Amino acid sequence: MTDIQTRKPFLTGRGLIKRYGRVTAIDNADFDLYPGEILAVIGDNGAGKSSLIKAISGAIRPDEGEIRMDGELVQFASPIEARKAGIETVYQNLALSPALSIADNMFLGREIRKPGFMGKVLRKLDHAAMERMAREKLSELGLMTIQNINQAVETLSGGQRQGVAVARAAAFGSKVIILDEPTAALGVKESRRVLELILDVRSRGIPIVLISHNMPHVFEIADRIHIHRLGKRLTVINPKDYTMSDAVAFMTGAKAPEPIAA
Amino acid sequence: MSEPVAGAPHHDYEKVLKDSSKDVASFDTDKPSALHKFRHFLHSNPSAVSLIVLVVSLTVFGLTLGGKFFSAFSLTLILQQVAITGIVGAAQSLVIMTAGIDLSVGAIMVLSSVVMGQFTFRYGLPPELAILCGFATGALCGFINGVLIARVKLPPFIVTLGMWQIVLASNFLYSANETIRAQEIEATAPILQFFGETFRLGGAVFTYGVIAMIVLVGVLWYVLNHTAWGRHLYAVGDDPEAADLSGVNVQRMLISVYMLSGIICALAGWALIGRIGSVSPTAGQFANIESITAVVIGGISLFGGRGSILGMMFGALIVGVFSLGLRLLGTDVQWTYLLIGVLIIVAVAADQWIRKAAR
Numbered sequence: 001m002t003d004i005q006t007r008k009p010f011l012t013g014r015g016l017i018k019r020y021g022r023v024t025a026i027d028n029a030d031f032d033l034y035p036g037e038i039l040a041v042i043g044d045n046g047a048g049k050s051s052l053i054k055a056i057s058g059a060i061r062p063d064e065g066e067i068r069m070d071g072e073l074v075q076f077a078s079p080i081e082a083r084k085a086g087i088e089t090v091y092q093n094l095a096l097s098p099a100l101s102i103a104d105n106m107f108l109g110r111e112i113r114k115p116g117f118m119g120k121v122l123r124k125l126d127h128a129a130m131e132r133m134a135r136e137k138l139s140e141l142g143l144m145t146i147q148n149i150n151q152a153v154e155t156l157s158g159g160q161r162q163g164v165a166v167a168r169a170a171a172f173g174s175k176v177i178i179l180d181e182p183t184a185a186l187g188v189k190e191s192r193r194v195l196e197l198i199l200d201v202r203s204r205g206i207p208i209v210l211i212s213h214n215m216p217h218v219f220e221i222a223d224r225i226h227i228h229r230l231g232k233r234l235t236v237i238n239p240k241d242y243t244m245s246d247a248v249a250f251m252t253g254a255k256a257p258e259p260i261a262a
Numbered sequence: 263m264s265e266p267v268a269g270a271p272h273h274d275y276e277k278v279l280k281d282s283s284k285d286v287a288s289f290d291t292d293k294p295s296a297l298h299k300f301r302h303f304l305h306s307n308p309s310a311v312s313l314i315v316l317v318v319s320l321t322v323f324g325l326t327l328g329g330k331f332f333s334a335f336s337l338t339l340i341l342q343q344v345a346i347t348g349i350v351g352a353a354q355s356l357v358i359m360t361a362g363i364d365l366s367v368g369a370i371m372v373l374s375s376v377v378m379g380q381f382t383f384r385y386g387l388p389p390e391l392a393i394l395c396g397f398a399t400g401a402l403c404g405f406i407n408g409v410l411i412a413r414v415k416l417p418p419f420i421v422t423l424g425m426w427q428i429v430l431a432s433n434f435l436y437s438a439n440e441t442i443r444a445q446e447i448e449a450t451a452p453i454l455q456f457f458g459e460t461f462r463l464g465g466a467v468f469t470y471g472v473i474a475m476i477v478l479v480g481v482l483w484y485v486l487n488h489t490a491w492g493r494h495l496y497a498v499g500d501d502p503e504a505a506d507l508s509g510v511n512v513q514r515m516l517i518s519v520y521m522l523s524g525i526i527c528a529l530a531g532w533a534l535i536g537r538i539g540s541v542s543p544t545a546g547q548f549a550n551i552e553s554i555t556a557v558v559i560g561g562i563s564l565f566g567g568r569g570s571i572l573g574m575m576f577g578a579l580i581v582g583v584f585s586l587g588l589r590l591l592g593t594d595v596q597w598t599y600l601l602i603g604v605l606i607i608v609a610v611a612a613d614q615w616i617r618k619a620a621r
Contacts, residue, residue, distance in 0.1 A: 080509050095507035097497040099567045104493055109509025111490040123489040152306075188275070216273050 008071070010035045010207055011056070011087075011176055016065035018051055025051035026062060027231030033176065033207050038198065040210045040218040040239075043228030044251050050180075052228060053211055057089040057178050058082030069175070080109075086175030090182065094165045098154035103127070103134040105153055106168045137171040138164070141200055159190030163197060170201050177201060178209045183217055195221055215244040227251055304616045309573035311612055312560045315605075316576045316583065323587035331590055334465035341472045344556075344582040345457075346371075346530055346537055348475040348575055350549045351556035352482055353526035355574045356519050358557050359486075360499040361566025362418035364520070366407065367527050368549030369429035374400045375531030376433055379442045379541030382451045389451035397528040403429055404524020408517030426550070437543040444539030458536025471533040478526065479575045486571060495519060500567030555581060555602060559609045563617075580605065 013031035017024070025048045033039050043049040054060040056067060058076030067074050069085060076082040079089060096105050107130045113119035114126045131149050138149075141163070153161060162182055169177045179198065183191040191214075198221060202208055212218050218225060219239045227234045227250045234250055235257040249255035304310050324332040350367050357364040374396040381392035403425065410421045447454050457471035486492035497505040498515050506512045530549070535541055560577030562569030581602055588598045 079507060083509065089507075091507055093504070095504040097500040097504050097508070097567070099500045100493065100497060104497075105508075108493065108497055108505070111493065113490070122484075123491070125488050125490060125493070127488075220273070 007034055009033060010070060012068045013052070013056060014066050014068075016052065016055055016062045016067070018055060018060060018062045024231055026055060026065075028065075029228070029232045031056065031226070031233065032236070033209060034224075035207055036202065036205050037223040038202050038208045038210055038221055040212060040222035040225045041228060042212065042215075042218060042225060042247065042251060047228045047251070048231040049211060049228040051231075053089075053178060053180065053209065056082075056209070057087055059089075083174075086173065087178065088169035088172070088174040088176070089178040090162075090165045090169050090180065092180045092184065094161055096153045096161060096165060099152055101150045101152055102138075102156075102164055103131045103149045105164060106130070106134045106137070106171060110172065133171075137167050141167050141170065141197055157190065158186050159193055162186065162190075162194050166194070166197055166201065170204070170206060174206060176207055176209065178211070180211045181213065182210070183212065183214055191217065215247065219244055219247075227257075229253060301616060301618075307570075308561050308568060308616075309570040309576060311609070311616070312573045312576035312580060315559075316580050319580060319583050319587070323583060323590075327587065327590050331587060334463075335467060336586060336590075338466040338468055338472070340579065340582040340586050341475075342467070342469050342537075343585070344578040345469065345471040345475045346534055346546070346549065347552045347556055347581070348578045349471075349478060349530040349533055350527060350553040351560075351574045351578050352475075352478050352571060353523040353530070354553040354557050355560070355562055355569070355571050356482070356495065356526075357418070357523050358554075358562055358564060359495055359566055359569060360516060360519050361502075361564075362411065362516075362520075363422060363554070363564075364407065364523055365419070365422040365550055366403065366425035366429055367523065367530075367553055368546050369426045369433065370400050370403045370524050370527040371531040371534060371549055372543060372546050373403070373429050373433040373436075373531070374528035375534050375541055375545070376437045376543050378454060378532060378535065379447070380437060382454065383442055383446065389453045392451075393453070393532060396531060397525055400524040400526075400528025400531070401521050402524070404521040404527070405517065407524070408520030411520065412513040412516035433543050439543055441543070442541040447535070447540065454532070454541070455536045455539065457533040458539065469536065471536050474529065474533055475575070478529070479571055482571045491515075491518075496567050498566075552578075552581070555606060558606050559602075561609060561613060563613055564610075568617075577609075 009032040011031070011033040013029065016026050016029045016031070018026040027048070029048070029052055031052065041049050041053065051060065055062045058079045058081055061075070061077065067076075069087075074085060076085065076087075082089070097108065100108070112126045112129050112133075114124045118124040119126065135149050153164065156164065166177070166179070166182070182194050182198065186194060195217060198208060198210070210218065210222060222239055225237050225239055225242075225247060227237065227247065229251060237247065237250070237257070246255065250257050330336070350371060353367055354364055377399045378389075378392050378396035381387045381395050382389045387395070407418075407421055407425055410416050411418050444455075457474055458469055460467050460469050462468075486495065494505065494510045494515055497508065497510055498512050502512050505515075530546075534546055538545055556578035557569075557574050558564065558577070559580055560569065560573035560575070562573055584601055584605075585598050588601070589595070
């Protein structure tokens, strides 16, 4: 990971500030995501990490500061705009419609229409094409224990739902995937599968921002760990150089990091 | 998802997993009971319950009443009697699928029909133009409902309860409680009665109103199942927040649904003129309750996101079959209401039971 410092970050935030009345949720925070890495963001409750992530995913607009993607200045008015720019967020509640099928959910908001008259005039959806693509994407990620692409999402287990949500995020040429607590609601075995899925997505070269409270999971898969405290980035550590107790100590302020840290 | 690599647990606490069963996230392989399968079938075919009830009730009345009931004439009479309810019910279905409710459907229907009639007779507009004005009135009422619900974020029940009173009162104020007689309409603007015209196929008598209902339900079935707008409607009813995060414009969706509901109500208003012959501001007082009844018996969930528009049509037909069948049996009409009340409660109970199939 030493060479990462010489590479250019893909997504950066500089001097981000967000105030809610008298509360400052993001206080001059910085953020860096390098290509092809898993960056974990950890912080105590109320440290402002979800506000930071919302600013990056377009859910809130920072009052000050700038966000750059691939060197270009970007401003997102909504999560939809961020998604169009290639930042996909998998929310903790997954944002899936339970009664709709897996294929319907994967293509919700970006449906494919039939070519020609049927699609242009009668607006007919190309169910076959969407099902085929959904099946391809799910099998690419090794998720095809799901046999029926037309089954309703509500019939899936928590891990399978997470899989569908991650596959949806990875399927549409996304450049960055933000995962909010992907293992929080899962059992031990399902967590393991989702972690493997995350590593699989990284191996395709898509950088991932992982927000998690689960220290063992963070230390296992993250390449770097961004520690957020009191509204700003306290430090970024390499999980190989520190222990989980160190990270918790930084997070809670029990210990101060060495100033040279990235 | 692939199985975790055996023998290489990443954490201490995962070591014990090695000997556990491997098929945690795969599907139930136990042979489901027949009841279970049946429930799953109903879950994936939401209009099946009402279709079964419809077939059973047709059979029962057919067996007890014989040819009196089971004739082309009586069966098409049922269709004629439910045409208005079916059209208004289609509007109601769309709204209820978004987890809303539209109590103003009946009032919008009557106001639109009054506009169609009065614009023709009071202002001397060509009846075609007056009909368009009627549709515009329906669309405007629906638009107001939609904006108040989607943008001002008021509960649909309250908004449409208010609109019901407002629209109905406007209807009486504007029409001065005056009925336009059937003979007048027939003489000067027969197009207003278009949906009341009949044609025969053997013993069967159809009105264009019946055809309008069937075509409307068919078109909406296509739209709901085969267009993005339709899938979005289900997604918004299911979980508006999830739909929003997936990129569906929830506000625009809701406004368009209430507007379409208003336009369909105007169509019902036109069909209403055909059905009763005249333009009467006091007609169609029960359209609200009848449409909601058809939707509920048709198995469309009041919590939104589930159900089929075909179910609504079967629901409307069930009510029609009960009304005619019991009338032919010579029972007190209150028995009809009593049985329909039972059906409503049974339908909702069945809906709850079927939903458990998902878990």
